[in-house]
Amino acid sequence: TRTSKPKRILAYVEKHAVPGDAESVVNAIDAYCSRVEWAMNVGSDKGKILDRVVSETDPDTVLELGTYCGYSTVRIGRLLRPEARLVTIEMNPDNAKIAKQIIALAGLNSKIEMLVGSSSDLIPQLKKKLDMKTLDLVFLDHWKIFYLPDTRCLEETGLLHKGTVLLADNVVCPGTPEYLKYIRNSSRYRSEYFPSRLEYLQVEDGLEKSVFLG
Numbered sequence: 001t002r003t004s005k006p007k008r009i010l011a012y013v014e015k016h017a018v019p020g021d022a023e024s025v026v027n028a029i030d031a032y033c034s035r036v037e038w039a040m041n042v043g044s045d046k047g048k049i050l051d052r053v054v055s056e057t058d059p060d061t062v063l064e065l066g067t068y069c070g071y072s073t074v075r076i077g078r079l080l081r082p083e084a085r086l087v088t089i090e091m092n093p094d095n096a097k098i099a100k101q102i103i104a105l106a107g108l109n110s111k112i113e114m115l116v117g118s119s120s121d122l123i124p125q126l127k128k129k130l131d132m133k134t135l136d137l138v139f140l141d142h143w144k145i146f147y148l149p150d151t152r153c154l155e156e157t158g159l160l161h162k163g164t165v166l167l168a169d170n171v172v173c174p175g176t177p178e179y180l181k182y183i184r185n186s187s188r189y190r191s192e193y194f195p196s197r198l199e200y201l202q203v204e205d206g207l208e209k210s211v212f213l214g
C-alpha cells in the first residue's frame with residue numbers, strides 16, 4: 001500500500017540511525033523532518049527542554065500521551081535509569097506499529113510499553129497495570145482538547161503524587177487554552193512556562209511544566 005509520513009520517517013531512521021543508539025535515532029528523525037518533510041515531533045528545541053525536565057525529575061514511572069512515531073518516547077527513554085518504566089499511549093494503530101519499530105531500533109524495548117487506544121479508556125486501567133504505583137512524570141502531547149479532561153482523570157484515579165511533574169507540549173501552538181486556564185489557576189499545581197519554537201519552524205510554541213502539590 002502507499003507509504004505514509006510515519007513509514008517514510010521509519011525508512012529514513014532504518015537507513016541513517018545506528019541500531020541500539022537512541023541518540024542517533026533522535027538525530028535521524030530531526031534531520032529528516034527539518035530537511036525533507038515537517039512532522040509533529042516535539043523536535044530538538046523543545047526536546048532540549050524536555051531532556052532537562054526528565055533529567056531533573058529522574059522518574060521511575062513515566063506516562064506519555066501521544067506517541068506518534070516515538071520521537072519523544074525515545075528522547076525520554078534514553079534518559080531513564082534501566083529499572084525505570086515508560087508507558088506510552090497512541091490511538092492510531094498504524095502510528096503505534098511504526099513507533100514500536102523505532103523504539104526497538106533505539107534499543108529501548110525493555111523500558112517502554114506501548115498501549116493502543118484512547119487515553120480516556122486507558123488511563124482508568126493504568127492504576128491496576130502499574131500495580132498501585134503512581135506516576136512521577138506525565139508528558140502530554142496528544143489531542144490538545146484532551147489535556148484537561150485527562151489531567152482531571154489522572155487526579156481522580158490517584159495516579160498523581162505530591163511532586164508528580166506534568167509537562168505539556170503545544171500550549172501555544174496549536175494551543176491548549178482550557179488546560180492552561182485550569183492548571184495555572186489551580187492551587188494544587190505550581191506551573192512554569194518554557195517558551196520555545198514549534199518543531200522545525202520559526203513559530204512560537206512552548207512547554208508548560210506543572211508540579212502536582214497533592
Ligand SMILES: O=C(NCCCOCn1ccc2cnccc21)c1cc(-c2ccc(F)cc2)cc(O)c1O
Nearest residue numbers: 040065066089090091118119141142143170173174
Ligand atoms: O495534534 C498534535 N498532536 C496530537 C496528535 C493526535 O493525537 C491523538 N492521540 C494520540 C494518543 C491519544 C490518546 N487518546 C486520544 C487521542 C490520542 C500536534 C499538532 C501540531 C501542529 C502544530 C501546528 C500545525 F499547523 C499543525 C499541527 C504540533 C504538535 O506538536 C502536536 O503534538
Ligand SMILES: [Mg+2]
Nearest residue numbers: 042141169170
Ligand atoms: Mg506536540
